[in-house]
Amino acid sequence: MSSRGWPLWEVFVRARRGLAHTHVGSLHAPDAEMAVRNARDVFTRRSEGVSIWVVPAAAITASSPDEKDAFFDPAGDKVYRHPTFYEVPEGVEHL
Amino acid sequence: MSAAAGDAVGEVVGSAVGALSGDAAAQPDEVAAYALRLGDDALVLAQRMGEWIAAAPELEEDVALANIALDLLGQARTLLTYAGTADGRTEDELAYLRDAEGFRNVHLVERPDDGDFAYCVARLLGFSAYQVELYARLASSTDHTLAAISAKAVKEVAYHRDHATQWVLRLGDGTEESRIRMQAGLDAVWPYLAELFETDELVARLGDVAVDPAGLHEPALAYVRGVVHQATLSVPEVAVAPGGGRRGEHTDALAPLLAEMQALPRAMPGVRW
Numbered sequence: 001m002s003s004r005g006w007p008l009w010e011v012f013v014r015a016r017r018g019l020a021h022t023h024v025g026s027l028h029a030p031d032a033e034m035a036v037r038n039a040r041d042v043f044t045r046r047s048e049g050v051s052i053w054v055v056p057a058a059a060i061t062a063s064s065p066d067e068k069d070a071f072f073d074p075a076g077d078k079v080y081r082h083p084t085f086y087e088v089p090e091g092v093e094h095l
Numbered sequence: 096m097s098a099a100a101g102d103a104v105g106e107v108v109g110s111a112v113g114a115l116s117g118d119a120a121a122q123p124d125e126v127a128a129y130a131l132r133l134g135d136d137a138l139v140l141a142q143r144m145g146e147w148i149a150a151a152p153e154l155e156e157d158v159a160l161a162n163i164a165l166d167l168l169g170q171a172r173t174l175l176t177y178a179g180t181a182d183g184r185t186e187d188e189l190a191y192l193r194d195a196e197g198f199r200n201v202h203l204v205e206r207p208d209d210g211d212f213a214y215c216v217a218r219l220l221g222f223s224a225y226q227v228e229l230y231a232r233l234a235s236s237t238d239h240t241l242a243a244i245s246a247k248a249v250k251e252v253a254y255h256r257d258h259a260t261q262w263v264l265r266l267g268d269g270t271e272e273s274r275i276r277m278q279a280g281l282d283a284v285w286p287y288l289a290e291l292f293e294t295d296e297l298v299a300r301l302g303d304v305a306v307d308p309a310g311l312h313e314p315a316l317a318y319v320r321g322v323v324h325q326a327t328l329s330v331p332e333v334a335v336a337p338g339g340g341r342r343g344e345h346t347d348a349l350a351p352l353l354a355e356m357q358a359l360p361r362a363m364p365g366v367r368w
Contacts, residue, residue, distance in 0.1 A: 028154075
């Protein structure tokens with residue numbers, strides 16, 4: 001058995017109810033069921049989570065590094081997109 | 096076992112373990128002897144499975160087997176700590192300062208793997224199937240410490256059983272080569288399963304403090320057979336190996352295992368690290 005024969009899986013863990021699953025890393029596993037179990041052993045052995053997702057790394061479509069400038073630079077000088085141009089009323093919590 | 100035991104075990108000792116008080120009319124030394132058996136099974140298998148660290152087929156499996164070994168080591172620590180309260184010995188004295196004839200584990204857990212992953216998986220299937228049934232019942236023991244240890248451990252061994260199950264299914268119903276090796280692993284383990292279910296006078300005298308292993312045979316084997324069939328493998332038909340581990344009679348494999356496990360504390364008595 002070699003890693004070349006085992007596909008790569010991306011692992012997402014939800015730390016507790018109410019939070020979103022967060023990407024925590026990747027691992028090799030022969031199939032999805034084993035990937036969930038391996039993720040349990042590798043990423044949640046110190047009680048880091050209550051739920052695990054695994055996704056075949058090959059199923060992820062990523063933005064290309066070559067397109068980085070066109071993708072991300074135009075947002076760099078558009079400060080008006082940040083929600084900072086209004087007064088927060090007195091007494092509003094959790095903002 | 097104190098400091099080197101790792102992150103997974105530290106929290107389990109101490110809180111659950113009281114001193115042997117001989118509740119339910121059982122003799123403290125007999126409860127201790129019973130706890131020692133269960134603890135020795137867990138300790139020796141923890142050591143055997145630890146041999147796979149950095150030697151498993153995959154990095155992920157290294158971590159999985161190490162986790163299982165640490166679970167077993169945690170069980171061993173609580174059980175040996177409890178057993179030691181009968182005569183004032185610590186878990187370390189019991190683990191490190193007894194020779195092979197002082198150990199009360201079954202032969203199944205001391206037999207060497209010789210780097211055979213299928214054998215490791217087959218043994219884990221049989222042993223964890225036994226442990227699931229054992230701890231599920233022992234959680235109702237009239238001895239509150241044994242009950243508390245078991246209630247915690249049953250969740251751990253349920254995962255061990257699942258891990259072994261997943262591998263037996265995949266290797267058994269996998270390639271032609273994996274199928275042959277998985278069947279060979281089952282065949283090699285099978286003669287040693289019977290000893291787990293042997294009963295004796297100690298267990299009988301302990302009554303509701305202990306669990307009669309004879310009663311675990313049917314449910315544990317039913318589970319194992321179910322997995323074997325689902326994996327399209329054959330239930331081995333092999334002669335039962337002579338046991339004797341509960342009486343301190345062991346195979347030649349135990350002494351070298353203990354020599355490695357005990358080397359440091361014996362060379363440097365009282366050492367901490």
